[in-house]
Amino acid sequence: MSGVLCVGVAVYDQIFALGQFPARPTKIFANDFSACVGGPAANGSITVARQGGRATLWARVGGDMQGDRIVAELSGNGVDASRVRRVAGARSGTSAVGVTPDGERMLWVFADPALDADAAWLPLNDVARHDTVLADVRWPAASRAVLAAARQVGVPSVLDADLTSDPQALADLVPLATHVLFSEPALAQAMGDLPAEQGLRAVFGRGGHVVVGVTRGEQGCAWVDAEGYHEEPGVKVRVLDTLAAGDVFHGAYALALAQGRDARECARYANLVAATKCARWGGGASIPTVAELEAFAHHHRAEGACKEYS
Numbered sequence: 456m457s458g459v460l461c462v463g464v465a466v467y468d469q470i471f472a473l474g475q476f477p478a479r480p481t482k483i484f485a486n487d488f489s490a491c492v493g494g495p496a497a498n499g500s501i502t503v504a505r506q507g508g509r510a511t512l513w514a515r516v517g518g519d520m521q522g523d524r525i526v527a528e529l530s531g532n533g534v535d536a537s538r539v540r541r542v543a544g545a546r547s548g549t550s551a552v553g554v555t556p557d558g559e560r561m562l563w564v565f566a567d568p569a570l571d572a573d574a575a576w577l578p579l580n581d582v583a584r585h586d587t588v589l590a591d592v593r594w595p596a597a598s599r600a601v602l603a604a605a606r607q608v609g610v611p612s613v614l615d616a617d618l619t620s621d622p623q624a625l626a627d628l629v630p631l632a633t634h635v636l637f638s639e640p641a642l643a644q645a646m647g648d649l650p651a652e653q654g655l656r657a658v659f660g661r662g663g664h665v666v667v668g669v670t671r672g673e674q675g676c677a678w679v680d681a682e683g684y685h686e687e688p689g690v691k692v693r694v695l696d697t698l699a700a701g702d703v704f705h706g707a708y709a710l711a712l713a714q715g716r717d718a719r720e721c722a723r724y725a726n727l728v729a730a731t732k733c734a735r736w737g738g739g740a741s742i743p744t745v746a747e748l749e750a751f752a753h754h755h756r757a758e759g760a761c762k763e764y765s
Contacts, residue, residue: 457713458509460582461706462601463496463591463615465514465529465539466548466564467521470698470738473553476561483553491740492528493550495591495615495702498739502706502728503589504533505744508713511535511585513577513597515570521547540576545569558694558733572596579604586713588612589705590632592641595624602631611665611712615705616641629658634666636676636708638701642669655679666718670704672697676722687722690730690755698738704729727752 472487492501496514503510512534516522518541525547529536546567553561574597582588582604590598590612598614605612614632618640619625625645629635635658637645646654651669659667659679668678675689707728711721728743731751735741743751 456507456509457587457710458511458585459500459503459587459589459706459709459713460511460513460585460601461496461500461503461589461709462513462594462597463499464494464548464593465492465497465512465516465525466494466550466566467491467525468493468550468552468698468738470552470554470696472736473555475555476553476559487736489737489740490524491738492525493699493702493739494548495593495617495705496589497525497529497534498699498702498742499589499591499615499706499709500529500534501532501739502703502742503710505742506707506710506728506748507745508710509535511538513538513601515540515542515545515594517541517545517547517567517570518543519546521549538578542569542571545571552698552738554696554698554736554738556695558697560696560698566593574600577601582610583608585610587709589615589709590628591615591705592617592619592625592628595621595628598628599631602628606631606633613705613709613712615702616645617701618644630661630663633664634708634712635664635668636666636678636705637669639669639671651677652679652684656684668722670701672700675726676704678718678722680718685719685722687719687726689726692730692734692755694733696736696738696741697733699742700729700733702739703732703742 471485500510500512551563616637708725
């Protein structure tokens with residue numbers, strides 16, 4: 456079984472289905488509600504586990520009720536959460552998320568400054584036991600340490616290069632990963648006004664990478680590797696909820712990489728898993744299992760709307 460080590464943030468999401476986003480301060484009555492574990496690394500680990508991989512998460516949560524729920528849900532989804540650290544006296548990260556009928560979302564996010572950022576306790580010697588590393592930008596100290604350790608022992612790594620309030624943290628992490636996958640806003644933050652292809656080529660040209668790519672929502676993804684610039688179109692679906700879609704893409708990509716697939720196979724598979732999630736409501740709770748992905752892929756192949764992913 457292919458193993459992925461995920462490193463970064465785990466939070467608790469409270470998700471509200473809204474008719475529309477408010478234009479001014481008011482009281483809104485939600486049409487539906489869901490609550491579940493969230494965060495890029497946590498959602499990535501759940502994606503790996505639900506897709507049949509061996510998932511391990513290194514993260515921090517508070518010593519509170521939300522922390523209890525996060526660890527319980529991770530374990531219930533088959534993720535090895537034994538290295539999720541409980542920080543006494545700190546509160547777990549929490550998000551309130553509004554989702555409208557077109558699948559767009561708005562987030563209110565709290566991250567407790569008391570949640571100790573120290574990464575010295577991480578068992579870096581264990582990195583070599585995994586087939587791939589997936590790191591996010593929400594816990595930079597840990598991601599730096601784990602990505603550097605992966606480089607030393609030859610384990611391929613994926614950086615979920617998302618938008619961050621600390622651009623320098625992202626800049627420090629990018630050179631360490633073998634596979635860097637930006638969100639469009641993060642690529643713009645890192646490369647300024649450069650068009651996407653030029654920005655990807657510029658990062659790849661600095662050396663040390665196997666793939667430098669960007670996720671583009673329903674448009675799929677694009678990347679640069681040693682053979683040049685490539686694109687893989689997205690899978691067309693009726694979108695119900697985009698929350699966690701990028702996290703799911705990165706988790707699926709990391710699993711495909713751990714299984715030895717090439718860049719296009721990784722991108723095609725990740726597109727399909729993310730699209731399956733977007734066609735279902737409920738944030739990270741709607742990350743598909745293997746059986747659910749198979750059913751979705753079969754339906755869309757019959758409609759001629761997606762390619763084979765295996």
